[in-house]
Amino acid sequence: MNAVGIDVSKNKSMVAVARPLGQVVVKPFEVRHTAIELKKLADLLKSLDGETRVVMEHTGRYYEPVAQYIHASGVFVSAVNPLLIKEYGNNSLRRVKTDKADSIKIARYTLDNWAELRQYTPMDTVRYELNTLNRQFSLYAKTRVSLANNLIALLDQSFPGVNRWFDSPARKDGSQKWVDFAAAFWHAECVASVSCAAFTERYRKWCKRHGYNFNADKAAKIHAESREVVPLVSKTETTKLLIQEAAAQLLAVSKTVETIRAEMLRLAKQLPEFDTVMSMYGVGESTGPQLMAEIGDIRRFAGKQSLVAFAGVDPMPNQSGSHESKSCRSSKRGSPYLRKTLFVIMTILLQNAPADEPVFQFLDRKRSEGKPHYVYMTAGANKFLRRYYGKVRDCFAAMDSPPPVESWSIPD
Numbered sequence: 001m002n003a004v005g006i007d008v009s010k011n012k013s014m015v016a017v018a019r020p021l022g023q024v025v026v027k028p029f030e031v032r033h034t035a036i037e038l039k040k041l042a043d044l045l046k047s048l049d050g051e052t053r054v055v056m057e058h059t060g061r062y063y064e065p066v067a068q069y070i071h072a073s074g075v076f077v078s079a080v081n082p083l084l085i086k087e088y089g090n091n092s093l094r095r096v097k098t099d100k101a102d103s104i105k106i107a108r109y110t111l112d113n114w115a116e117l118r119q120y121t122p123m124d125t126v127r128y129e130l131n132t133l134n135r136q137f138s139l140y141a142k143t144r145v146s147l148a149n150n151l152i153a154l155l156d157q158s159f160p161g162v163n164r165w166f167d168s169p170a171r172k173d174g175s176q177k178w179v180d181f182a183a184a185f186w187h188a189e190c191v192a193s194v195s196c197a198a199f200t201e202r203y204r205k206w207c208k209r210h211g212y213n214f215n216a217d218k219a220a221k222i223h224a225e226s227r228e229v230v231p232l233v234s235k236t237e238t239t240k241l242l243i244q245e246a247a248a249q250l251l252a253v254s255k256t257v258e259t260i261r262a263e264m265l266r267l268a269k270q271l272p273e274f275d276t277v278m279s280m281y282g283v284g285e286s287t288g289p290q291l292m293a294e295i296g297d298i299r300r301f302a303g304k305q306s307l308v309a310f311a312g313v314d315p316m317p318n319q320s321g322s323h324e325s326k327s328c329r330s331s332k333r334g335s336p337y338l339r340k341t342l343f344v345i346m347t348i349l350l351q352n353a354p355a356d357e358p359v360f361q362f363l364d365r366k367r368s369e370g371k372p373h374y375v376y377m378t379a380g381a382n383k384f385l386r387r388y389y390g391k392v393r394d395c396f397a398a399m400d401s402p403p404p405v406e407s408w409s410i411p412d
Helices: 036-045 063-072 082-084 099-112 125-158 177-184 186-191 196-210 216-226 236-266 274-276 287-295 304-311 336-351 358-368 372-397
Strands: 002-008 012-017 023-032 051-059 074-081
Touching: 002 063, 002 099, 002 216, 023 036, 023 125, 023 216, 036 051, 036 063, 036 372, 051 063, 051 099, 063 074, 074 082, 082 099, 099 216, 099 304, 125 287, 125 336, 177 196, 177 236, 177 358, 186 216, 196 216, 196 236, 196 336, 236 287, 287 336, 304 372, 336 358
Parallel strands: 002 051, 051 074
Antiparallel strands: 002 012, 012 023
């Protein structure tokens, strides 16, 4: 029984090998993430007498090259939640935090949890790319919100309220009418300084050039409003520069968001569970690929509860002695990306779901009981995931195929 603990960092890892009764087989040593050194590590692990199991924390993306290489070499490897390692063996008042100490700690964890370790299975290429896209989608979506707020703050000084005069939805390329309008008419005087007829003609030509619908009454209303607002800054080249640059940045990021969204949908359509997931009420062309990106292959979870725990929407029991709490907080220890998507779906269900939809009925009942917003939203997400697990598991069972494994091999 050889327990291998690997403390992974960006470009290198610390490796320790231990056996029961505290026997250290190999003292901690450093391995760089290169093909040559990873091959040496794999050869060493295969040369050890007895069964060998390798454990590492799944931290970001850093662990994946090491896990994939060891897995491809035929050695058992398991990637565990960093929280499990952090909370393991904290029975000393001294705090020792070094790579060597961490690798030994992981090796000890491996020994104590030998039978419960789940084998790592690499994601297939489509799922890996989908997951990476979703993380980038989340980043750019946050950036878009920040840039939109920045543009509105600038317009509040030069053309207050102009962002509220247009309610057209964003187009497929990410462009929005209010943003394009603000870039062209960046100060109230750009409109108010000319006659209504002159502005109406300019607005008509602008709508035609950008592919927006023209309405003469709308133009007259904008002109009237522009003469009522009070700008805080003068119509200068500096103001023009700031607003047009802010609008250009927002447009560029919005275009990136929509490009990634479209690519995620294209990849998600290649997954066998796509139709099953998309058939669930509240799941759309944006939230569907996000769910599949974060959950991955459903067969990697032991059961419904494992998936719920992965999302961090599982209740944490609170009982001690004669005290037992009637309400339990959610763990929040899973994927924040998945939780965010689940909450979007719960909001859609509350707003649009038919009365006979099971998850909506559950949400509505919890809400009518007076539960706080976060409580019934979390409970609804829990129920939704359980249904998701059952439906997708049945989908794979009908296919009667083994879990996909990426065709990844060790280079010669």
